Amino acid sequence: MFQEYDVIVVGAGHAGCEAAAAAANMGSKVLLATMNMNTIAQMSCNPAMGGVAKGQIVREIDALGGYSGIITDKSMIQFRMLNRSKGPAMWSPRAQSDRMRFAEEWRLALEATPNVDFWQEMITGLIVEGQRVTGVKTSLGLEIKAKAVILTNGTFLNGLIHIGEKQFGGGRSGERAAKGITEVLIDLGFEAGRMKTGTPPRVDGRSLDYSKMEEQFGDEEPGKFSYMKTKPLQKQRSCWITYTNTDVHDVLQTGFDQSPMFNGRIKGLGPRYCPSIEDKINRFAERDRHQIFVEPEGWDTVEVYVNGFSTSLPEDVQYKAMQLIPGFEKAKMFRPGYAIEYDFFPPTQLNLTLETKLIQNLYFAGQINGTTGYEEAACQGLMAGINAHLKINEKEPLVLKRSEAYIGVLIDDLINKGTNEPYRMFTSRAEFRLLLRQDNADLRLTPIAHEIGLATEERYQLTIEKMHGTKTLINDLKQKKYKPADINPKLAAIDSAPVKDKSSLYQLLKRPDLKLSSFEQLDDTFASYREKIAPEVQHQAEIQVKYETYIQREQENSEKLANLDNKKINPEFDYQKITALSAEAREKLLKVKPTTLGQASRISGVTPADVSILMVYLAK
Template identity: 75%
Template sequence: MFPTYDVVVVGAGHAGCEAAVAAANMGSKVMLATMNMQTIAQMSCNPAMGGVAKGQIVREIDALGGYSAIVTDHSAVQFRMLNRSKGPAMWSPRAQSDRMMFAAKWREMLEAHPGIDFWQEMVTGLIVKDGRVQGVRTGIGLEIPARAVVLTNGTFLNGIIHIGEKQFGGGRAGERAAKGITEQLLELGFESGRMKTGTPPRIDGRSLDYSKMEVQAGDENPSKFSYTDTPVLERQLPCHITYTNTEVHEVLKTGFDRSPMFNGRIRGLGPRYCPSIEDKIDRFADRDRHQLFVEPEGWNTCEIYVNGFSSSLPEDVQYQALRKVAGFENMKMFRPGYAIEYDFFPPTQLKANLETRLVENLFFAGQINGTTGYEEAASQGLMAGINAHLKLQEEEPFVLKRSEAYIGVLIDDLINKGTKEPYRMFTSRAEYRILLRQDNADIRLTPLVHRLGMRGMDQRMAVVATKNEDVEQITKLISQFSVTPDQLNGFLTHHNSAPL
């Protein structure tokens, strides 16, 4: 029924989508297997891409031929350049996305690629012979032969969803957990662990009083993520900011005895830098309020994402507490927040090219490696897809150095240090961060994938060559002049740059 594919990618989240297009653009014949083709590239948590350090990663993905930046530009509802008060090396792009447009654009681009086939079904096992992967096995017993496999299972491996004292199997709200893969990998000698993440309630925006909140508008002159000719954002939706209060905290505390976080039912560690609202109240008891970002889910929906209110407390406690928040007095809830616990595999079991040490031609990318975040997952998928193709061609692995990219820092940290909690990228993790700017990712990285022979990079290289020439001319011009700090500092301060 199936030909032998060069690469089978299991899972069509951010890592899986990038892995599929990367391998296909390198020249491999790819099968993308997903449990549900209607949830390809689903933004499972917040409807946004980028942020501090994460925005640099998205631009690096674009410079390396990935599609995440292109999709983000086509689906953005707001754009902001963060860290403007710091030097340009720390500036970080962030876009609020239309959740449905984001997924639709990703699927459109995937389906437009002649090198990618699709199969909708749960993959329950691997075909492994003599220490080498030779394909995957599906839930109804079909075998899809492949020379290499990339696992990008996200939160689906034996996923358990927690809402208060309720718990049930699932990889995401309304979707089944994936069974079989963890068990087989353990039999093959892999080590596994459990991690936890969470998501906030979704709210009916028509029920909110925005006059009681602060407006957070996008940039007056919005930029974009991709170095390609993507559309400029001409109109934007505002976000809003509100705060919890002591009354909210007291209501939340009434549910602590029923919280899976506090009664021991959740064993996995959650992301330290994205804690649940109950965790924030417990750990920072001296704080009388916490900031909440009220984020629109898209152009054509009233659904609201309450960033900062991730919770696994009982749904009635979430509801009562939110109604004590300014602007939420008449709030209507679409669905409660929840926590999800899932299997991961310590990434020290991987080589630098994201291939497993135990099984040849088997690659891991995304949350299966213990990371958190769309951007971290997408970048790993991209690198795994490229390296799966290179391995089949018996070519040298494509490994980025820590001095070359945030992606290089990410993968180096994972395979050498490992992680016991969901790993998130920060600028502070990169010792070469002054060089790894969001505006020079194309100069740094596009020549590298162009040399690898990735499809569609000739035009990008021409743009990079022109940019390099312009930089050289400007550098030559300004080297002919000298100024004192007093002459220049007024200009630098006016443009939010650090004075000399």
């Protein structure tokens, strides 16, 4: 009935979709197995993509040839660039999405990918021969052979949904949990754990009074995520902001004794940076209000997502408290919020390629690795799909460095430090964030993706054009020079300090108060010159000139890190022989089995002194 596939992807969430698309577009014959074909790429939580650091990840996925950026551009209803008041390293794109259209666009994109086949059924087991995975087993007893398998099971592995004192099996509201895989993996020797996440109630937007809320508009000139020529938004839908109050908190607290989080029924750890409303009230008792974002679910639906009100309290307590929020006095609930517990596998059991250390050609991606968020899952799926294809074709793996991508930071953190709570990406996790901006992901990553056969020729040529255009513009700015007598009166007219020597536009652009657009007032020919240059080229050149010194400093630091990453270690190296290492370092190094000295230095519990000892020993 089934041919032997190159890659089988289990699960069709954000990680599974990117994994299937990447492996297929590189030439692998892929089977995407899901329990429900109607929930492919479902946005299980908030209807949005991007945000602080997450927006950078979506740009990186797009630069590598993934689909998330293109799908987001096709289905967004609002776009905002966050943190514009800060430096460009902090600028983060965020899009409000149409939930139904996002999933539809993903399915259509996958169906239009020739090498992707689909199968709707629960995968309950793995076929393992020796220490290598060779296929999967289904709930109907079918066996499907493959050269590599990628598990992207999300919150479905033995998923348990909690609403107050009620609990029932499920991987998502209205969908059953996945059984069998956890037990198979534990029998193979994997360590498993439990995590939890939650989601807020959904309400009928027609029952809300928006006059009592603050309107949150999209950007006047909305941007987009993909570096390809997707269409920017022509119209946008607003979001809204309101607040809880002490009356809301008092009602919520009446249900705390029935809360699965407080009475011990939930064992798994929840996301620190996306806490439930009851957790916020408990942890931040001094605050008398918390922000609530009221987010439309799409262009045409009346369903609204109540961001900031995630809860697993009894549904009657949720409803009573919610109606005390300004604007929600007559709110009608579509479905209550809930918490979900699920199995995950500590990611220290993986290599940097996301292949498991115990079983060859078996890859884990997404929430199975202890992460939270669509973007974090999608980038792991992309990298697992890429590396599964490369491995079965006996090619060198793709491992992105911390200085190359937020994706590299995320995977390096997971593999070397592990996580005992749902991992979420922040800009603060990246030590080279000025290099890893959202505006230059294509310049950083598209040449790499083109070389391995994932980025298309069209995408690559767009990147080369941007690269050459930026270089040409910067060189032109250096050539355009003015004498103090000619330029100072014009600088005075725009309240900029005079120059003492002959100065170029390149030197003037380094000033905080001047932009490329300012030069139209200094040189009559500059406006016509600028009209011929693409906006993204101007933006790129301006950042590179203004932050040149800081960028160079980060590049130098990244090169120092690269020197450590270039010092290879045999993964089977016996650290017990080096008695000078601390006991904790030996234990952690034996568990993680780093492949470079740089990786060893980033393992939790390995000190700089341990690294120095290792360096001396390796030099011998």
